[in-house]
Amino acid sequence: MGFDEMDVSTIWMDGEFVDWDDAQVHVLTHGLHYGTGVFEGVRCYDTEEGPAIFRWDEHLDRFYASGQPYNMDIPFEREELTAATTELIRRQELDGCYIRPVAFYGYDSLGVSPKDCPVKVAIAAWPWGAYLGEEALEEGVEVMVSSWRKHASSQIPTNAKTTGLYVNSMLAGEEARRNGYTEAIVLNKEGDVAEGPGENLFMIRDGEIYTPGLSESILDGITRNTVITLARELGYTVHDQATISRGELNTADELFFTGTAAEVTPIRKVDNVVIGEGTRGPVTEDIQGTFFDLVERRIDDHSEWFTYVYE
Ligand SMILES: Cc1ncc(COP(=O)(O)O)c(C=O)c1O
Known part of the structure; x- marks a missing residue:
């Protein structure tokens, strides 16, 4: 709109x-x-x-x-x-x-x-609703690995949220949409997984959670930090400085994106390869449910994370 x-x-x-x-x-x-x-x-x-x-x-x-x-x-x-x-x-x-x-x-x-x-x-x-669509939050999105690579942080500070950086995001996202996918995954210069055009990425394998580390050319996402915190509180082991190879995407049990806009969005296919059961997986559902319960204040933990508009 x-x-x-x-x-x-x-x-x-x-x-x-x-x-x-x-x-x-x-x-x-x-x-x-x-x-x-x-x-x-x-x-x-x-x-x-x-x-x-x-x-x-x-x-x-x-x-x-x-x-x-x-x-x-x-x-x-x-x-x-x-x-x-x-x-x-x-x-x-x-x-x-x-x-x-x-x-x-x-x-x-x-x-x-x-x-x-x-x-x-x-x-x-x-006003802005679900970035990748309401249905995406439940069923997940289909993504492609972009042919565009992220800038290396030696080329442009990837940890700064700079307007100019987003031409790379636009190229990757539009390439994906032209090919019928909802969103892209962008690899870093080394060819390992960095993030989405406007999202961080999480992978679940054997019940443990992995997300690319800060030196993988990612933005240090605030939702990423939120999810790492919540997942640990739920008892999961989180590897938050991981290097994830492209091939691991296809063999993951679950994948999801995080971001202020995308919130917690499951990924159901990468390059048409089905991830897990091809829908939102159980760990993703657990974390996504906790995330929405928290941000909509159905659970009152982490009050330090909220600034009320009418106070
Ligand atoms: C490139 C990129 N990575 C990750 C994120 C997620 O960051 P955050 O959770 O702080 O919104 C965003 C969105 O801001 C982004 O543009």
Whole structure:
């Protein structure tokens, strides 16, 4: 669904709330030409105690950290961004929603050096359901291993959530969709499994859980961290610095994606090879169920992970 069909009205931009249609930038904005922006994707869940932003602190940590390799000082304090975001949700009377903070080098000159370009910051929030579809959460998605590889972290910091990085994600995802799949799995430069275009990946084998380590060219996903924590609390052994070869995908008992957008989405086929029983497996179901019980506050553990919008 496009923004024009949504009931949204306001965007926070450089310290002010502006009408949705007035949140504009100049066409010679540095970030538009060179991908010099950083962003976050955050979910706010509709809970019994009202809308609650999930792991806002960790998203803010990553937002500021993403700017560091680019010498980008985000010119707003955490408290200002938090107040702006909660107010944005209240003003638009949103309950469950997706939040998109973005910071980028703005308009001044178009040398590759952004030296005199101001750092612009905006936050938007809008309703957003299951990223890969409701059915996908139950039955799983069919994915292909992309012919595109992830950047090595020696080429571009893959642990920073940089706008420019997402051309790689777009290429991989669109290649998959052109071939009839829902999503891609992207290998790293070495040919081992990195992640999805916008998701981390988990594998289950013989009851134990594996996910590629931070040196495998992945984004250090906040849902990845959540799932590792919850899985350990459920008693599973989690290998969180694994190297997973391409072949292991096909012989896995279960596979699933994690991400703010994708939440916990099972994978039922890779390159048309059926994974496990070809639907959501028992370990995935256990973890996914716990994840949704937690974020929708049916269990009240980890209250430190929630920022309530009306407090
Ligand atoms: C490339 C990539 N990997 C992994 C993730 C998952 O990260 P998170 O769980 O923090 O949303 C995302 C989404 O933000 C992503 O874009």
